[in-house]
Amino acid sequence: MTTNTKRPTGVTIIAILIIIGGIFLLLGGLSLIGAGAFLSISSTETVQTSAGSIEGAELAALGMVPLVLGIILLILGIAYLVVSYGLLKGKGWAWIVTVVVTIIGLIIQIVSAIITGTVTSSVIMGLGSHIIGIIISGIIIYYMFRPHVKSYFGR
Secondary structure (H helix, E strand, C coil), rough: CCCCCCCCCHHHHHHHHHHHHHHHHHHHHHHHHHHHHHHHHHCCEEEEEECCCCCHHHHHHHHHHHHHHHHHHHHHHHHHHHHHHHHHHHHHHHHHHHHHHHHHHHHHHHHHHHHHHHCCHHHHHHHHHHHEEEEEHHHHHHHHHHHHHHHHHCC
16 A cells, blocks of 8 residues: 655665665676586586596586575565565555665674674774664664655555
8 A cells, every 4th residue: 555645765765776786686696597507517527626626516516506596696686676666666565675674684784793893803893894884774774764754655
């Protein structure tokens, strides 16, 4: 259920950023699938490396890793494009997905900053390396809960 209110500019910006992210995920997924296919096709040869030789069957198995990762990235890229469509059309489910995924991303960034700070023995180093992502996620969450944005999504 959407309302007849005009789409907020910030929602358009968020949707465009998600579209760009989705395109990069699709391109990355296709690249990984291509790499996996290349490794699988070249599995008839034995490859010499500094650590020894890799038999064809081992190389084919190695090709499954980028193939699986590529498929996952393709699925995520499609999901990004679907969510961006929902944001542009004011769909309530897109608001929920955006808020939930952004909160999860914020938590991951904070935990990652803490881990980085622990490993480097510097909390400032940990926060410094993640501060932009944390700030952007915080702004998106704050913005999505603004009354005019919630009303656009029928909330």
